[in-house]
Amino acid sequence: GGEPVLFSGPCAVESLDICLEIGEQVKAFAQKNGFGFVFKASFDKANRTSGGSFRGIGFDRSLEVLQTVGNTLKVPLVTDVHESYQLEAVAEVVDVIQIPAFLCRQTDLLLAAGKTGKAIKIKRGQFMAPEDMQYAVDKIRSTGNQQVCLTERGFSLGYHNLVVDMRALPIMRQFAPVVFDVTHSVQQPGGNQGSSGGQRQMAPYLARAAGAAGVDGFFIETHPDPSKALSDGPNMVPLAEMDGFLAMLKKAWDLGREFQNYQLT
Amino acid sequence: GGEPVLFSGPCAVESLDICLEIGEQVKAFAQKNGFGFVFKASFDKANRTSGGSFRGIGFDRSLEVLQTVGNTLKVPLVTDVHESYQLEAVAEVVDVIQIPAFLCRQTDLLLAAGKTGKAIKIKRGQFMAPEDMQYAVDKIRSTGNQQVCLTERGFSLGYHNLVVDMRALPIMRQFAPVVFDVTHSVQQPGGNQGSSGGQRQMAPYLARAAGAAGVDGFFIETHPDPSKALSDGPNMVPLAEMDGFLAMLKKAWDLGREFQNYQLT
């Protein structure tokens, strides 16, 4: 469409109150700055480094919260799934189903997701060459579902470090729309003694770079107090700064869009 | 124990006949060369690059074949699981449950696997620092199950290439016994137009190196005719060459064992 899509929310469904607080504000910031908006929160942090980390408030309760947020704020919803059995219940509530990066090659999960008829958002595996994401897209399309997009969040350079190769954006846009994940791209996996660290200070640079290179949307996790967020706090954008961040981001996206057909011969 | 463990078989449960043929020969080669033996075959190739690739002969039929192989040859069995719902049926048939590398951080799958009471074999994610595999081991042990080992199969250097960092072996042996996966370490992910290529010619070098560095076992896929194997053929050891390969490998393992406590001050 004519504007970029913002997927945003807290990382996890922490509570209804905090989801409504975040969703309401981000929705307003998105509208003001020219972004479409999809509310995001995870019902389960299913792949934490350590088994002792926060997981969530429960599957059923999380879906209830998501549904209430969607109904109250009149916004579409996205959440991620981890095993096929979750898809039926999730598809009743959300508009976009996200496939986590680690799971982007799980054929059954992709096929089952595709068959729900919901839009599917697949994160590039930290171990996947960008051009190989074509096969993940094909798995969704083989179900007759044409609503599929990809997400870039950096590839693993082994060892507690992720690098974003901006070449991945135009490569993957050959297959499907591409969302740039501002938050997980500045994650430092396992770099914080059993939980993942992050480099929030790098988010503006990578976000502007990705926008200018050209993408179709952005994924940003936010929280009123990231230091108290139950996961991914070190790499979130603070809620109070989202308005300014989006204003900046929109200018970068406009630049990328102006030159989206520019090519050297 | 006093001898290395060999996990070996065809990549996939192609048919009962071929499983029996391979299992019988490899069992004999293992005994002759001083290896313990666990028969391996996958009931489902659940994460193929492309959706069009061979998946398997079906869940129930595959488990029947595995059980027949175990009973006929009197050998323990290992297979891999992909979603939690598979665990109950799988645990009734096999002795060792393998967690695929992509799934090594799926907490639910690890916990459910641990709770079966079976031995659990976790492959290091291509995106995981070796020291972070401690958390995966801890997830299994948190269920009261102490039978857990790790497997090294190379880390992703992005982009159709895996590299084995031999430092991962002693790092991971601090947490649990470690198996070296000869076959997948020489895989070239997605490097073959939608299926994974491989470098069989590198297998002897990496296998000797890993054995000499020190490990507790080896994982080797084999087939009477790798060019006809339904997956991972390019990186398999041909069945007719397994005897000689194991003889070589045993010498490398003996060297690693002789110096397993050697350290510089």
Added chain:
Amino acid sequence: GGEPVLFSGPCAVESLDICLEIGEQVKAFAQKNGFGFVFKASFDKANRTSGGSFRGIGFDRSLEVLQTVGNTLKVPLVTDVHESYQLEAVAEVVDVIQIPAFLCRQTDLLLAAGKTGKAIKIKRGQFMAPEDMQYAVDKIRSTGNQQVCLTERGFSLGYHNLVVDMRALPIMRQFAPVVFDVTHSVQQPGGNQGSSGGQRQMAPYLARAAGAAGVDGFFIETHPDPSKALSDGPNMVPLAEMDGFLAMLKKAWDLGREFQNYQLT
């Protein structure tokens, strides 16, 4: 200053005629689009993959050509050096001395370059962490020379592939001004049977991304017919497209500059 600096020219000093042709046109394009301009050409391609590749037209002759270009077009000059003995003659002709990426840790070369009093432009080694470039800058400054800038051109992901980590730009700008090398960032080292290949089609994406992230200048090699350039042709911007490329680049740089002090708390 108030405008970005463009370092540009053919890769090598091929002939006086071609240097004048390129220099005159690029100078005009730079002025038109709001860039400062420094003419670049190498007197020697000293580190070609293969010994059989084109090296140059000779040290003395190349310096004569450079001097003529500088005098004729009234533009400052940059060229790269490879051993200390070259510095005296080179410093008499050029305004900026470039230290090649492979040589960025050669202390003697850096000190001797610093002592010439000329501005020094150091390329980040493909093997150097961005934060460690501080030590290279310090070596120059230890000679009393404060005119030093750094250049980003991607780091080695082993094996015929370079990746630009955009985080390197803000990290290195803490120490010195930073130039983004559009041409060598899309090089594929050794990927072309003994000479280096390239991905010109990726240049616009990386150039926009780097400009938007924020840099102080750009390095772009160009040629009227890149397919006939004596080195690095596959990754050059064709001369006839430089005007449009710079117009795009200026917009990206303007964006980066607008937000150069933007930070998340």
Added chain:
Amino acid sequence: GGEPVLFSGPCAVESLDICLEIGEQVKAFAQKNGFGFVFKASFDKANRTSGGSFRGIGFDRSLEVLQTVGNTLKVPLVTDVHESYQLEAVAEVVDVIQIPAFLCRQTDLLLAAGKTGKAIKIKRGQFMAPEDMQYAVDKIRSTGNQQVCLTERGFSLGYHNLVVDMRALPIMRQFAPVVFDVTHSVQQPGGNQGSSGGQRQMAPYLARAAGAAGVDGFFIETHPDPSKALSDGPNMVPLAEMDGFLAMLKKAWDLGREFQNYQLT
């Protein structure tokens, strides 16, 4: 030949006394354990991360020390060069000239080294694909000098980390004999606040692995008190442990040699 070659000594020519002490002992250990021996010390640490680090005791004085060591102990000598002008004086003293990893693509230095007629030992650049080292070998051979060997010391995984890909050993042995550098393979570049750190504890694992994979020699730096060595102390083998280390290494090399012609079909 029939035995592996050991290149060993202190990292730098610290003093005549320490060179004689180390050289005498290592020569004895080498003979006892079945290694050929070449004494190594650098006259200049020309590429330290930081300009403030120890460089050496001077070019002329270092060469005098080396010559005295060679004459006194009756051992061949190896040292590394950094610029072409050093080659004439160095070639009068040493038997083997080492090209540093950062300089392995400097054509002039390689050609000038080749023309001395001395044996040339080229370290693989941390940024070079193993197969591209063929071109470095070809540059030496183009001078008519057939005495050339390569050295593996890990490739850069960016960012304060080196990884040894054991596949590099058989790949490079297709072109020339290969030496495994035990000391620099466990270096952590720039990982120690302006000087390089190291992981001595990993040396035995990598050394055994490389020996078992198959190489023609080893490079090991040693010192009576590594904590006082003027460079690379954290990754050296202590002199008092060299005898035991070589005994272990010889067994690994014997294994690699036994299977040097082993291949899968």
